[in-house]
Structure formats: structure tokens, C-alpha cells
């Protein structure tokens with residue numbers, strides 16, 4: 001994991017847990033529409049942080065941008 005990803009993870013952990021859980025369970029999937037993201041990694045993004053993972057239902061790649 002790069003330094004950038006560690007920073008992103010730190011930012012993610014600063015978000016209250018109940019809000020993080022809402023963000024994780026409200027991700028757009030092209031097949032299922034609203035889904036939960038699983039097996040995700042947290043990346044730094046110019047507008048905040050980016051979660052990249054898989055759709056819990058169909059396994060397709062999904063991502064969610066969490067704006068600052």
C-alpha cells in the first residue's frame with residue numbers, strides 16, 4: 001500500500017462509523033443499481049477519497065467517491 005493510500009485510509013477512518021456504513025451500503029452498480037460495496041480499497045482522490053471494490057450482489061467492479 002502506498003503512502004497516498006494510507007492517507008486516504010486515515011481520512012476514511014475520520015468519518016463517523018455510522019456514516020461510513022451508510023456510504024458502503026449505498027453504492028451504485030450498473031446491474032443492481034443500489035448495492036453494498038465489498039472487498040474495497042480506499043484511494044486518495046482530488047475531490048475526497050475513492051472506494052473501489054465489488055458489488056455484494058453480482059461481483060462487478062463498483063466505486064464510490066466520498067467528497068470532502
Ligand SMILES: [Zn+2]
Nearest residue numbers: 029032055058
Ligand atoms: Zn451489482
